[in-house]
Amino acid sequence: xxGGNYYVPTTSRWPILGSLALGVMMVGAGSQLVYDTGxxxxxxxxxxxxxxxxxxxxxxxxxxxxxxxxxxxxxSFRWGMGWFIFSELMFFAAFFGALFYVRTFAIPWLGGExxxxxxxxxxxxxxxxxxxxxxxxxxxxxxEQVFSPWQLPLVNTLILITSSITLTVAHEALKxxxxxTCRNWLAGTVLLGCCFIVIQGVEYYEAYNxxxxxxxxxxxxxxxxxxxGFHGVHVIIGTIILGCILVRICKxxxxxxxxxxxxxxxxxxxxxxxxxxxxxxxxxVM
Amino acid sequence: MAPKLPxxxxxxxxSTAVADGQAPDAHHETPKGVxxxxxxTNHKEIGSLYLIFSLIMFFIGGIFALVVRAELFQPGLQLxxxxxxxxxTTMHGLIMVFAAVMPAFTGLANWMIPLQIGAPDMALPRxxxxxxxxxxxxxxxxxxxxxxxxxxxxxxxTFYAPLSTTYAPPSTTFxxxxxHIAGISSILGAINIVATILNMRAPGMRxxxxxxxxxxxxxxxxxxxxVMPVLAxxxxxxxxxxxxxTSFFDAAGGGDPVLFQHLFWFFGHPExxxxxxxxxxxxxxxxxxxxRKRLFGYASMVYATGAIALLSFLVWAHHMFVVGLPLAxxxxxxxxxxxxxxPTGVKVFNWxxxxxxxxxxxxxxxxxxxxFVVLFTIGGFSGLMxxxxxxxxxxxxxxxxxxxxxxxLVPGAIFAIMAGVYYWLPKWTGHYPHERLAxxxxxxSIVGVNLTFFPMHFAGLAGMPRRIPDYALQxxxxxxxxxIGAFFFGASQLIFVLVVVLxxxxxxxxxxxxxxxxxxxxxxxxxxxxxxxxxxxxxFHRAQHGE
Numbered sequence: 001x002x003g004g005n006y007y008v009p010t011t012s013r014w015p016i017l018g019s020l021a022l023g024v025m026m027v028g029a030g031s032q033l034v035y036d037t038g039x040x041x042x043x044x045x046x047x048x049x050x051x052x053x054x055x056x057x058x059x060x061x062x063x064x065x066x067x068x069x070x071x072x073x074x075x076s077f078r079w080g081m082g083w084f085i086f087s088e089l090m091f092f093a094a095f096f097g098a099l100f101y102v103r104t105f106a107i108p109w110l111g112g113e114x115x116x117x118x119x120x121x122x123x124x125x126x127x128x129x130x131x132x133x134x135x136x137x138x139x140x141x142x143x144e145q146v147f148s149p150w151q152l153p154l155v156n157t158l159i160l161i162t163s164s165i166t167l168t169v170a171h172e173a174l175k176x177x178x179x180x181t182c183r184n185w186l187a188g189t190v191l192l193g194c195c196f197i198v199i200q201g202v203e204y205y206e207a208y209n210x211x212x213x214x215x216x217x218x219x220x221x222x223x224x225x226x227x228x229g230f231h232g233v234h235v236i237i238g239t240i241i242l243g244c245i246l247v248r249i250c251k252x253x254x255x256x257x258x259x260x261x262x263x264x265x266x267x268x269x270x271x272x273x274x275x276x277x278x279x280x281x282x283x284x285v286m
Numbered sequence: 287m288a289p290k291l292p293x294x295x296x297x298x299x300x301s302t303a304v305a306d307g308q309a310p311d312a313h314h315e316t317p318k319g320v321x322x323x324x325x326x327t328n329h330k331e332i333g334s335l336y337l338i339f340s341l342i343m344f345f346i347g348g349i350f351a352l353v354v355r356a357e358l359f360q361p362g363l364q365l366x367x368x369x370x371x372x373x374x375t376t377m378h379g380l381i382m383v384f385a386a387v388m389p390a391f392t393g394l395a396n397w398m399i400p401l402q403i404g405a406p407d408m409a410l411p412r413x414x415x416x417x418x419x420x421x422x423x424x425x426x427x428x429x430x431x432x433x434x435x436x437x438x439x440x441x442x443x444t445f446y447a448p449l450s451t452t453y454a455p456p457s458t459t460f461x462x463x464x465x466h467i468a469g470i471s472s473i474l475g476a477i478n479i480v481a482t483i484l485n486m487r488a489p490g491m492r493x494x495x496x497x498x499x500x501x502x503x504x505x506x507x508x509x510x511x512x513v514m515p516v517l518a519x520x521x522x523x524x525x526x527x528x529x530x531x532t533s534f535f536d537a538a539g540g541g542d543p544v545l546f547q548h549l550f551w552f553f554g555h556p557e558x559x560x561x562x563x564x565x566x567x568x569x570x571x572x573x574x575x576x577x578r579k580r581l582f583g584y585a586s587m588v589y590a591t592g593a594i595a596l597l598s599f600l601v602w603a604h605h606m607f608v609v610g611l612p613l614a615x616x617x618x619x620x621x622x623x624x625x626x627x628x629p630t631g632v633k634v635f636n637w638x639x640x641x642x643x644x645x646x647x648x649x650x651x652x653x654x655x656x657x658f659v660v661l662f663t664i665g666g667f668s669g670l671m672x673x674x675x676x677x678x679x680x681x682x683x684x685x686x687x688x689x690x691x692x693x694x695l696v697p698g699a700i701f702a703i704m705a706g707v708y709y710w711l712p713k714w715t716g717h718y719p720h721e722r723l724a725x726x727x728x729x730x731s732i733v734g735v736n737l738t739f740f741p742m743h744f745a746g747l748a749g750m751p752r753r754i755p756d757y758a759l760q761x762x763x764x765x766x767x768x769x770i771g772a773f774f775f776g777a778s779q780l781i782f783v784l785v786v787v788l789x790x791x792x793x794x795x796x797x798x799x800x801x802x803x804x805x806x807x808x809x810x811x812x813x814x815x816x817x818x819x820x821x822x823x824x825x826f827h828r829a830q831h832g833e
Contacts (some may be wrong), residue, residue: 006486008407008818011317011325015416022470023423026463030427033459033529056412072485076409079481087473087511094519094549098534106542118610122537137538215530219540222532226523 007068014056021048057244061261065253074260081264085271088234092275095230099223099282103130107219110136135218143220144212149284152203156196157280160235163192164273167242167266177256179249186246189269193239200232227283231275238272241265324419327411328817329396332418334714336393337707339421340386341783344700346429347381348776350374355738355772357755358765371755372440373432379443383561384468385425387695390703391564392417392475395503398710399479401808401815402497404488404824409481417475424467431457431464442753444554447535447546451527458528462521469514476510479503488807490826494585497806501588502567505595506560512599513556520549544609551602559598562694563591565662565702566633569655571806572709573637576652577644578803583636590629590636597626607678616675623673627666634663649801650724654705657697657732665693668743683753686746692739697732704731704782711789712796716814719789723781730778737771 025045031038063069105114111128112120120126123136133142147153170185207213207224214221245265248254254262317325326332353374357365366374396414400407408414431438436455439445450458483504487496496504523534524546533539535546566587574581581587603611603619611619637659646652668690672678681687704727711719741764746752750761757765799809807826811819 006406008411009327011322012327012412012415013325015412016324016419018416019419019423019467022420022467023427026423026427026467027460030460030463033525034456075485076481079484080410080413080477083477083480083511084473087477087515089515090512091515091519094516094552095523097516097549097552098519098523098545101545101548102541106537106545107540110537110540114612119537119542132540135533135538135540140533140539142540215526215532217539219533222523222526222534222539222541226526226532226534 005070006072007063007070009059009063012056012059014052014059018049018052018056021045021052024048061248061253064261074258077260077264081260081267085267088271089275092227092230092278095223095227096278096282099227102219102223107132130220132218132220140218141212141216142218143214146211146213146220147203147207147284149280152199152206153280153284156199156203157276159192159196159199160273160276163189163196164270166192167269171262171266174249174254174259174262175256179252183246183249186242186249190239190242190246193235193242193269196235197232197239200228200235224283227279231272231279234272234275238265238269241268325415327407327415329400329408329411329414330714330815330817332408332414333393333395333397335418336389336396336421339418340390340393341786343381343385343389343425345779347378347386348779350378350381352772352776354378355769358757359769360766361757361759361762363756366755368755369437369440372442372753373438375753376439376442376445377429377432380428380439381425382695383443383557384465385421385428387561387699387703388472389421391503391506391561391699392472392479394499394564394568394703394706394710395479397714398706398808399482399500399503400486401713401811401819402500402806403483403486403491404807404820404826405482405486406818406821406823408478409486410478413474414478417471417478420467420471420474424464424471427460427467428464431460434460444550445524446550447524447527447543451524451535454528459525462525462528465521466518469518472510473514476507476514479507480511483507488820488823488826490828494588495826495828497567498570498581498584498587498591499564499567502563502570502591505591506563509556509560509563509595509598513553513560516549517553517557520546520553523549544606547606547609548603551605552599554605555602556595556598558691558694559594561699562662563594565658565699566591568702568706568709569637569658570633572651572655572705573640573659575709575801575803575805576649576655577641577646579640579644580805581636582639582642583632586632587636590632593629594626597622597629601626604673604675604678607675608682620673620675624670627670630666634659634666649708650719650721650728651705651709651801653725653728654701654708657728658701658705661697661701661732661735662694665690665695665698668693681746683751684746685742685750685752688752689739689742689746692742696739697735701731701735707786709801710808711786712800712813713808713811713815715790715793716796716812717789717793718796718800719785720793723785723788727778727781727785730781731775734771734775734778738768738775739771741765741767741771 022045025042025048028038028041028043028045032042106119107130108114108128109119110123110126113128114120126134126136131143131146133144133146135142166185167189170182170189173179173182173185213224215225242265245262248261253259316322323331323335326335351374353366354371357363357371396408399405429438434455434457436457438455438457439450439461441449441454445461483496483500523532526532527534527536533541535541535543537543570581570587600622601619603615604623607616607619648656668686672681672687672690708719708724711717745761745764745768748760748764750757750764796813798812800813801809807824808815810824
């Protein structure tokens, strides 16, 4: 409940600039995709967004450090971050839903299962199988082979799970005031994040060059890349966030018992980790 | 062992340091002119921005609807090319849903939730400003697609694949990106509302003390956070299918166009409750005020709202009864859809029971609220008819569906928004809206709305398909009446603008408690509400607020 000191900033120029930058980025991206001339505009938009986010967060950090935020504000941030992560979870749920639907219904129906079997009439020779290496229509080339989950994907799984543990160790150290320990374990976490990204890059290279898994490779390629791709983007963002937190730790920010910026980045990282476990099971193993 | 460093900024969690928390205000001059609106973090100013934006978009979307109705005035093709007709039906739907109704409710939430729970502002004021200013960016981009080569979106507001992928105009990519921006705005706005309601209530106000508008918005915000990301996901898959050669919605590569419909309606059905739950909240505030009785069944209203929200996740395929679902799915979605009638019935029962033996007076907000109860219920009943899968095989994609959802959206959502505006205008401006003009607006609207949409039931039951610019001769009379009604309804909305403008500029002065029977916390602050309210939180006394 309010103690009457809730901090309400008077004005801010970052929201309007941020929305303009996002608009510039979107118009640039659209122009690039449709008319092949917009990459520069998109780049300007992206830089604008990054700069605005940096300055906006700088303001928030300064306000926090000068003691303008009370415990009620802290709760606002917690609710905000929690629901933001829930929205991210639902974003991935859409892609997982697509994967499950295709595997459980669409492909078996194309292969002739189901009481109506209408879609089986489209390609009578098609036999249902997964991973879908031979898509129904001959014009679509499926993947030549798919990844074994027990090689790079397993390594990446171990990396991400380890990184969640190292991050927790860093957090516990911060709570005890052992800031050097915290810094080291946090740096380790960032490093593990970078390893994950590199390995995922290697895997994408392999996918395109040796496995025939491409965006065009039917529904397998589509679901594979949209799930691992958006997850990869989230790992990159999470690593950048943890990197910023690491810088702040080095600068001596965060109190032992009051450091929601740190905790929020932990929540985000654990969320990215959990999504990967889902990916590992449903995209690679099953 | 690492040396233990002292926390360097113990200030931030000492309770004394925040005593001068308002100090930075003194350093800042409030910017004047346009900058004040661009940079504002004030919930009242942002609420006004949302409402003005939504009113402008309401007229733009309305003009698109009138193009459609003008073409349908008589059979044959007279005014516009079928291609442009399709763009008009699509844009009318998109603008009304995403740019008129949703921002109007968010505007009301911005204005009223902090006032109703005794909070100094929204929980995250800068984010609030960001949420708003994304909207003009998004919808400028969306409207600009109409001017692009190949025209704007022409596949209906539901943008089914493959119409929106394989056979879509090039501008579809811009449509997708615009919708992404609007989606970000909705999600951030909803997060802010949830944080505000859960964290910013006045001391002493429990969850079950909150006004129903706050409750319904809490649940709406939950729905928004849960389903807007799914919309973002499905339009991203569209973007990939269009630009990167994926096969999500293409059976040739093992995908499925029906997958699009599942994902879209998993978003789309909660979305229609997003557009009606806050309306329930507004009506639940207005009816007790003008019946001068406490709301009947407050707790059951809360539970009914929650039940509707939960059921909304389990009914999506009732939009897809003719797409070739397995029988088990047809039955499941038919039964769950009909279940929604139960909590909705609870609500209608409670409103009517609130009116029973009340001392009713018919000020403009009450007129709109009463019309809401009657006409929304008609829309609810036609929804029950559509829920019956075998019957839907006949009704599907006819004007009966158009009649159904316009009854729940126009005299449903939009009448509730107007009721809310008339109800709270005294609080916003310090003046009562002009009584005669507002009554005139009401009676013109109610005649216009029924003239427009009631004949559509008959045209649809007789088999007239939706989204087609021409029709068979036997539908001519119904369409003539609908078109006349539409232009009459559109013109009568100008009265609404006149009333609002007059009310802002002057009129009969309103006291803090503008309506005799109004009990909620917003009526304890002066009219017009000063820029900053509840900077020191009020102590909420249950006894004063009807418990």
